[in-house]
Amino acid sequence: MSATADDRPGFELPLLLLAGFRALIDELHAELARQGHPHARPVHGFAMQAIGPGGASASEVGRRLGVSKQAAGKTIDRLEEIGYAERVDDPADGRRKLVRLTPRGVDALTRSAAIFDRLRSHWAAALGADRLADLEDALRAMTGPTGLAVDTVSWLAT
Amino acid sequence: MSATADDRPGFELPLLLLAGFRALIDELHAELARQGHPHARPVHGFAMQAIGPGGASASEVGRRLGVSKQAAGKTIDRLEEIGYAERVDDPADGRRKLVRLTPRGVDALTRSAAIFDRLRSHWAAALGADRLADLEDALRAMTGPTGLAVDTVSWLAT
DNA sequence: GGACATCGTCAACCCGGTTTACTATTTCGA
């Protein structure tokens, strides 16, 4: 009964985690498209989360996402194009431009939250609420407090 | 006791799944770098898996990864540069070039498998073997047979 | 007032993906 003695190959675990993530994100965006947000992309959701309800500067967004301010600026450009964010001059600091979510951006975010809640309830119905809660607890235990960080998106590309 | 009544917000689940995936992949590549493979990247591992021990054509690799043959060709270029794969003319078909893993590529792959096994055993030690097995079973149930597919890598970029 | 830090932006580049287009080769059927 060595700790490594297990009939399951280790390479499946990451694939299953990724597949679970992908399944949820795919369903989110399919439903988001149905609800009038066909242009939303995963990276946009993370960026809007980083902007937050109170707005933020491009540099702050970059820091929160763990990318350069230039990269954040490009993503914000994109968000502006599809109408989810806007830039306004910061009256208190001539260097800063405050990035704010538009009502449409807020709508996408609140819909996303509702859809995620519904998807989780589907999982709870299929697996059992306690089993799903235990799955989350286990992942939280293995990933630590960084498990809920938002700066994990861009990392795959590296 | 409605199915949607749960105190946990749904948005945490995908973040935890992604964080778990990222944690495993990060540890894999840190260990791989320590073992003499500092240039390996996640996408390369998936591509080498798609090439397989027997080799494959670029088009086959593309189909297995769910990307265009051109994209597969670029990734194979990269694998060739870092010495993990090579192209040889297929004597039986003048159009095809067989992509084969080099010994170094095979070494990276076998080391990866061993590292993944070890990482899984760490998880099993921390969580309990039965709890980890149940986590995998749950994910398998929610993702279906596609849960172990390799074609999930490039999708985030979209 | 001047040195230094920060903000936003531009430019050039990398990487991995796409589509379109093309040649070379093989396969298959009339």
Next chain:
DNA sequence: TCGAAATAGTAAACCGGGTTGACGATGTCC
């Protein structure tokens, strides 16, 4: 048998998101 159709590989142009380096404009602090 021979010509049409399918397939393999490659190139070119583009996109999106990432990087670094540089820059002017503005704030901050001594």
